Amino acid sequence: MEDDVRRLLAAQRYTEAFERLMDLCQDKVFRLAVSILRDRSRAEEAAQESFLKLWQALPTYDGRAAPSTWLYAIARNTCLATLRSERYRKMQDIDGPTIDAPAARAVAGDDAHVRELLERLPDVQRRVISLFYMEQRSVADVANLLGLPEGTIKSHLHRARRELARLMEGVPR
């Protein structure tokens, strides 16, 4: 499928190439945006923005990277720019809830609790572990979406799991 996209881009059949890329990648781009922005509606907006930028940039495609890799880089930059914007920061609650050990144990079975713990992970670990499950455990897909080597993804995954387990137990650092 990706070879089809390359062929269409080389032939300057941009509309077809764009539609094929959307078929291949639109949900992955959305999940990438969700993992970075942590909000579905913001992620959908960022996904739209990413595809719009892709549409505008299609004539400049030089074939060095795979079309999907190029798209994911556009999407990452779009999401990170959104994240950095002042207005976005003001709309986010930066200080997450504090969780003491007894409360953590009491609600250990609560999915909301798992979400709260995820929010306490460093950004890159949270993104990696979120994408890993959203991409149905494909390390390769996560690596491609985040533009990182697979070994790095696994390293972040392991650190995130250890940290989550420590947070669930309420063990101090």
Place this chain on the structure above:
Amino acid sequence: MNDNDPMTCVDAQDRILQRLDGPLPEHNEAALDAHLVACADCARFAEQQLDLDTRLSLVMPPVKLGADFRAALRRRIAAEPKQPWSNVLPDYAHLAGCAIAMTVTVGLFPAYTSIILTVGTITTAFTYLAQTMLGSALDEMEVVG
């Protein structure tokens, strides 16, 4: 470390985490299972990680975009202002190229100037027509939504 060395708890916990990414080689699975039978701490770690893995997969399902995403995107693309230069530049480039080709050819073969100009003009008109028709067809395809 070879297969006969007893597995350390550090190695065991690494293997437990690796197993959550994907299956381990068979000999590593056997060595890990043997360690877990003998080590209560690592067995507890494995159970904890498995439980966490289950919770995480429930909390983060593979989300998808809504059905109206593409329609909304197409409306947005259609509303984008067109770049005027991108429309007329191919025409100018084509005409300039034909003019340069005719000029060079006349310069090389001055005795055939009238023939060159006649053939060149007809060729220019024909290729310009073909380019315009092709461009119109592509423009129609690009008006999405």
